[in-house]
Amino acid sequence: MSMLETQALTREFGGVIAVNKVDFFVEKNMITGLIGPNGAGKTTLFNNITGLDTPTSGKVFFEGKEITGTPADRVCRLGIARTFQNIRLFKELSVIDNVMVGRHFHAGNSHNRTIQAILSYLNVEKEEKKTYLDAMKWLEFFGLENLRNEKAKNLPYGYQRELEIARALATEPRLLFLDEPAAGMNPQETEDLMKTIRRIRDIGVTVVLIEHDMKLVMNICDNITVLNYGQKIAQGTAMEIQSNPAVIEAYLGKDEDEEDDEE
Amino acid sequence: MLNFFILILIYTCIYAFMSLGQNLITGYSGMLSLCAAGFFAIGSYTTAILTTSFGWSFWATLPIAALLSALMGVLIGLPTLRLKGDYLAIATLGFAEIVRNIINNWDALTNGPMGIQRIPMITIFGIKISPYQKYGFLLMEIIMLLICWFLFERLASSRMGRALEAIREDEIAANSMGINVTKYKVVSFALGAAVTGIAGCLQAEFTLSVSPGSYVFMVSIMVLCTVVLGGMGNFVAVILGAFIIQFISYLPQLIGLSNIIPAQAKQIIFGLILVIMMIYRPQGILGRKERNNKKAEKNWLLNKKEAINEHA
Ligand SMILES: Nc1ncnc2c1ncn2[C@@H]1O[C@H](COP(=O)(O)OP(=O)(O)O)[C@@H](O)[C@H]1O
Ligand SMILES: [Mg+2]
Numbered sequence: 001m002s003m004l005e006t007q008a009l010t011r012e013f014g015g016v017i018a019v020n021k022v023d024f025f026v027e028k029n030m031i032t033g034l035i036g037p038n039g040a041g042k043t044t045l046f047n048n049i050t051g052l053d054t055p056t057s058g059k060v061f062f063e064g065k066e067i068t069g070t071p072a073d074r075v076c077r078l079g080i081a082r083t084f085q086n087i088r089l090f091k092e093l094s095v096i097d098n099v100m101v102g103r104h105f106h107a108g109n110s111h112n113r114t115i116q117a118i119l120s121y122l123n124v125e126k127e128e129k130k131t132y133l134d135a136m137k138w139l140e141f142f143g144l145e146n147l148r149n150e151k152a153k154n155l156p157y158g159y160q161r162e163l164e165i166a167r168a169l170a171t172e173p174r175l176l177f178l179d180e181p182a183a184g185m186n187p188q189e190t191e192d193l194m195k196t197i198r199r200i201r202d203i204g205v206t207v208v209l210i211e212h213d214m215k216l217v218m219n220i221c222d223n224i225t226v227l228n229y230g231q232k233i234a235q236g237t238a239m240e241i242q243s244n245p246a247v248i249e250a251y252l253g254k255d256e257d258e259e260d261d262e263e
Numbered sequence: 264m265l266n267f268f269i270l271i272l273i274y275t276c277i278y279a280f281m282s283l284g285q286n287l288i289t290g291y292s293g294m295l296s297l298c299a300a301g302f303f304a305i306g307s308y309t310t311a312i313l314t315t316s317f318g319w320s321f322w323a324t325l326p327i328a329a330l331l332s333a334l335m336g337v338l339i340g341l342p343t344l345r346l347k348g349d350y351l352a353i354a355t356l357g358f359a360e361i362v363r364n365i366i367n368n369w370d371a372l373t374n375g376p377m378g379i380q381r382i383p384m385i386t387i388f389g390i391k392i393s394p395y396q397k398y399g400f401l402l403m404e405i406i407m408l409l410i411c412w413f414l415f416e417r418l419a420s421s422r423m424g425r426a427l428e429a430i431r432e433d434e435i436a437a438n439s440m441g442i443n444v445t446k447y448k449v450v451s452f453a454l455g456a457a458v459t460g461i462a463g464c465l466q467a468e469f470t471l472s473v474s475p476g477s478y479v480f481m482v483s484i485m486v487l488c489t490v491v492l493g494g495m496g497n498f499v500a501v502i503l504g505a506f507i508i509q510f511i512s513y514l515p516q517l518i519g520l521s522n523i524i525p526a527q528a529k530q531i532i533f534g535l536i537l538v539i540m541m542i543y544r545p546q547g548i549l550g551r552k553e554r555n556n557k558k559a560e561k562n563w564l565l566n567k568k569e570a571i572n573e574h575a
Contacts, residue, residue: 088433
C-alpha cells in the first residue's frame with residue numbers, strides 16, 4: 001500500500017462534483033505533484049484528506065490506517081501537515097510564535113495541562129524554552145531567524161510563504177501538503193523554493209504539491225497526478241504526463257499555447 | 264468624598280474580575296460573548312442561597328459558584344461556540360436573559376423579584392469583613408484579584424495562551440496545526456465564566472442582598488466596555504478599563520450632580536466610548552500585550568554561543 005491512498009474519493013457541493021471518484025496515491029519519500037486547471041478540485045482534494053472537509057463518499061488511508069473524516073487537528077497529530085493556497089498565518093503574532101504554534105501538541109505530553117499551565121510557573125518556563133529552541137530550528141532551516149520578532153503580517157510575501165512551510169514542518173509531519181507554494185513568487189524565489197522542497201524531501205518528509213508553475217512541477221516531481229473537472233485523468237512521471245494526450249488536451253496544450261502567444 | 268472613591272475602587276475590583284474573564288474570552292480567543300451578567304448572577308445567587316438557606320461560609324460558596332458558572336459556560340459553550348461574531352453575541356445575550364428570567368421567576372429558590380436579603384458577612388479567622396468598613400473589604404478584594412490576575416497571566420503566557428491567540432487569528436490554520444479548537448474555546452469560556460462568577464460572590468457580599476435588577480444586560484455591556492477601552496488581550500489594561508468605567512459611572516455622584524445628570528446618561532456615555540474607541544483607537548488605551556519570549560530567546564542565544572565555542 002502507498003503511504004497515502006484515496007479510494008474513489010468524492011466531494012459534492014450541491015450539484016457540483018468538485019472531486020469525482022479520485023484514486024490518489026502518494027509514495028513515501030517522493031515528491032508528488034497534483035496539477036490541473038483552475039477549479040479542477042485540487043484544493044478540495046487536499047481539504048478532504050487533511051480533515052478540513054468531509055468527503056461525500058470514498059475513503060482515505062494513511063500508512064495503512066483509514067483516516068476518512070478524521071478532524072484536522074487529529075490528522076495533523078497523525079503526521080500530516082499542510083499549507084494554504086491563500087496564506088493563512090497568525091498575522092498579529094510574531095514569526096517565532098507562528099512556528100511555536102506548530103510545536104503546540106509536542107510541548108504537552110499529558111492530555112490536558114490547563115491546570116498545570118495555570119499553577120506551575122517553573123514548568124511553563126521550561127516548556128516554553130524547549131518549544132522556542134525546537135521552533136527556532138525550523139526558522140534556521142529557512143534562514144528566517146533574524147526576522148523572529150517581526151509580526152508575521154509585516155513579512156514580504158515570499159517569506160510569508162516560507163514561514164507557513166516552516167510552521168507546518170514544526171509539527172514534525174511525515175507527509176507535507178503544499179497548496180500552490182510558488183504562487184506570487186518571482187523566478188528567483190521559485191528557484192529557491194525548488195531547492196527548499198528538495199531539502200525537505202531529503203530530511204525524510206514526503207511532499208505533495210499543487211502547482212501551476214509547470215517548470216517547477218516537471219523539474220522536481222517524481223510522480224504527477226492530473227485532475228480535470230474533479231476527475232483523475234492521468235498519473236505518472238513528468239515524461240509520461242508531458243506526452244499524455246488527455247493531459248495535453250486538458251491542460252498542458254492550453255498552457256503551452258498561451259506561452260507561445262506570449263512569445 | 265474619600266469614602267466615595269473607595270466605593271468606586273470596590274466596584275472596580277468586582278468589575279475587574281469580570282474583565283479578566285471577558286479578556287480571556289474576547290481578547291485572547293476572539294469570541295464576542297455578551298453574557299457576563301448571566302455568570303455574575305449565577306455567582307451572586309450561589310453565594311446568597313448557600314449562605315442564607317444552608318448556613319455555608321462565604322469561602323465554601325466561592326469554589327461552588329466558580330464551578331457552577333464554569334459548568335454553565337461549558338453547557339452554553341458547546342452548542343454555541345461554533346457560531347461566529349454577531350451570532351455568538353446574540354446567542355450568549357439570550358443566555359444571560361434566560362438566567363435573569365429564571366432568577367426572577369423561580370420564587371422557591373431565589374425569592375423572585377424580591378431577591379434575597381440579610382446575607383451574612385464574610386469572616387476570615389473570626390474577623391468580620393464588613394462592607395460598611397470599606398478598607399477591609401477593598402483589601403480582601405485586591406488580594407483576591409491579584410491572585411486571579413496572576414493565574415490568568417500565567418495561563419496566557421503558556422502554550423495554551425498561544426493556542427488561544429492562534430485560534431483568534433485563524434481558526435482553520437490553528438486547527439490544521441493540531442490544535443483542538445473546540446476544546447480550547449470551551450475551556451477559555453469556562454474559565455472566563457468562573458472568574459465572572461467569583462465577581463458575583465463578591466457583589467453579593469458587598470451589598471449583602473441580591474435581586475434580579477442587578478444582573479441586567481447593561482452589566483455585560485459595561486464589562487465589554489472595560490475590555491475595549493483598556494485594550495483587548497492585555498490583563499493590566501482591562502483592569503484599568505474597569506476603573507475608568509466605574510469612575511465615569513459614579514462621576515455625577517462624585518461631583519454632586521447626581522440630581523442634574525440622570526443615571527441613564529451613563530448608558531449614552533458607554534455607547535459613545537465604544538463608538539469613539541472603535542473609530543480612533545480600536546486597540547484600546549494600552550493596546551494588546553505582545554507575547555514575551557525574552558527568556559526563551561536568551562536561552563536560545565546562549566545555546567547558540569555554546570555550540571559555536573564547542574566548534575572552535
Ligand atoms: N466550499 C465550497 N462550496 C461550494 N463549492 C465549492 C467549495 N469549495 C470548492 N468548490 C467548488 O469546487 C470546485 C473545485 O474547487 P477547488 O478545489 O478550489 O479547485 P482548484 O484548487 O483545483 O483550483 C470549484 O468548482 C469550486 O467552485
Ligand atoms: Mg486551489
